[in-house]
Amino acid sequence: MIVSRTERKWEHIRYALETGQKSSSAFDDIKFIHQSLPDISVLDVRLNHSIGGLSLSSPIFINAMTGGGGEKTYQINQQLAMAAKETGLAMAVGSQTAALKDQTQRYTYEVIRKENPSGIIIANLGSEATVDDAKAAAAMIEADALQIHLNVIQELTMPEGDRDFSGALKRIEMIVKGLDIPVIVKEVGFGMSLETVRALISAGVTMADVGGFGGTNFAEIENKRRKKILPFFIDWGIPAPVSIIEASSVSSQMTIIGSGGFNSGLDIVKGLALGADAIGVAGYFLKILVKEGIDRLREEIDSLHHEMVLIMTALGAKTISDLKKTPLLITGETYHWLNQRGIDTKGYSQRSIQSKRG
Ligand SMILES: Cc1cc2nc3c(=O)[nH]c(=O)nc-3n(C[C@H](O)[C@H](O)[C@H](O)COP(=O)(O)O)c2cc1C
Numbered sequence: 585m586i587v588s589r590t591e592r593k594w595e596h597i598r599y600a601l602e603t604g605q606k607s608s609s610a611f612d613d614i615k616f617i618h619q620s621l622p623d624i625s626v627l628d629v630r631l632n633h634s635i636g637g638l639s640l641s642s643p644i645f646i647n648a649m650t651g652g653g654g655e656k657t658y659q660i661n662q663q664l665a666m667a668a669k670e671t672g673l674a675m676a677v678g679s680q681t682a683a684l685k686d687q688t689q690r691y692t693y694e695v696i697r698k699e700n701p702s703g704i705i706i707a708n709l710g711s712e713a714t715v716d717d718a719k720a721a722a723a724m725i726e727a728d729a730l731q732i733h734l735n736v737i738q739e740l741t742m743p744e745g746d747r748d749f750s751g752a753l754k755r756i757e758m759i760v761k762g763l764d765i766p767v768i769v770k771e772v773g774f775g776m777s778l779e780t781v782r783a784l785i786s787a788g789v790t791m792a793d794v795g796g797f798g799g800t801n802f803a804e805i806e807n808k809r810r811k812k813i814l815p816f817f818i819d820w821g822i823p824a825p826v827s828i829i830e831a832s833s834v835s836s837q838m839t840i841i842g843s844g845g846f847n848s849g850l851d852i853v854k855g856l857a858l859g860a861d862a863i864g865v866a867g868y869f870l871k872i873l874v875k876e877g878i879d880r881l882r883e884e885i886d887s888l889h890h891e892m893v894l895i896m897t898a899l900g901a902k903t904i905s906d907l908k909k910t911p912l913l914i915t916g917e918t919y920h921w922l923n924q925r926g927i928d929t930k931g932y933s934q935r936s937i938q939s940k941r942g
Pocket residue numbers: 596597600605647648649650677678679708731732733770771772773795798799800843844845846864865866867868870
């Protein structure tokens with residue numbers, strides 16, 4: 585049975601809520617080194633940070649989820665935008681292809697800009713998009729940046745999904761050249777390898793959201809929509825912490841965004857310390873909003889910020905940049921993975937905030 589794009593959007597939300605996010609065990613492989621003399625106060629800690637010329641008041645942002653599925657997706661986007669505005673988070677919209685194909689769906693995305701006129705809002709399209717599509721999607725919500733998502737495993741598992749992925753890098757290159765806002769290339773939960781990041785750099789991309797494995801699992805979601813499942817894609821992917829390290833190892837010119845399974849202040853701080861400049865959260869926020877309401881979502885975002893301040897104080901890190909100098913150990917399977925991939929882990933375990941402060 586062929587379902588419409590609008591119906592599919594709703595099925596994704598339903599199955600994402602049902603399958604849930606299983607925070608990747610790879611986060612447990614990352615251990616901070618306790619410091620007994622951090623020499624700072626909680627009042628010194630600042631969560632604001634800049635990425636690609638965008639000034640963020642928090643490194644957490646609401647990652648791309650929805651729009652294009654009629655009234656229910658309008659309501660979700662409206663509430664996510666309200667929560668984003670009140671807590672100072674940037675927010676990405678779900679793929680806008682639905683509204684480019686059917687103008688009657690535009691309102692489900694435009695509501696985000698209406699609710700949050702001066703917030704940082706990120707447009708979203710797939711890698712099949714043309715430069716004109718990208719300009720139209722950005723204009724629709726007066727976007728500050730545009731995400732292009734890469735979702736090969738999702739498409740292959742999706743019964744009605746794409747089967748031809750040729751030419752994506754070339755189209756991305758054209759979009760980067762043709763747009764006057766930052767372009768972020770993102771995965772949707774299968775992670776980005778260092779080879780992918782190298783290829784993106786060659787196409788002029790300067791911001792990559794690694795969208796690592798371990799959170800929302802689109803192979804599991806699409807398998808729910810299939811008669812005969814493809815079990816081999818369910819465990820397919822690069823865990824978020826591993827992917828952040830792989831991506832960071834390529835070039836300091838690339839701004840790395842971490843996402844995929846982030847649902848605690850500790851994991852967010854770990855992601856930033858490993859090299860990410862911002863952390864996207866999708867499924868975890870959606871679940872809280874839909875099951876417990878907008879007040880609980882606001883509370884949870886405040887609580888994540890509070891946890892981050894406490895952890896950064898313990899580490900003696902006043903800023904997100906300081907976190908990138910805090911020593912940490914990479915253990916277990918993550919250590920072996922990186923070793924096999926020729927990525928040095930000593931750089932993380934032997935660095936120091938103190939020495940950089942002089
Ligand atoms: C219901 C739902 C819909 C999504 N739709 C999109 C989308 O349209 N475009 C996109 O780039 N990513 C989409 N994503 C992927 C998220 O942006 C994110 O990359 C992924 O869910 C991993 O993050 P998480 O573990 O925090 O959910 C969607 C995620 C969810 C849960």
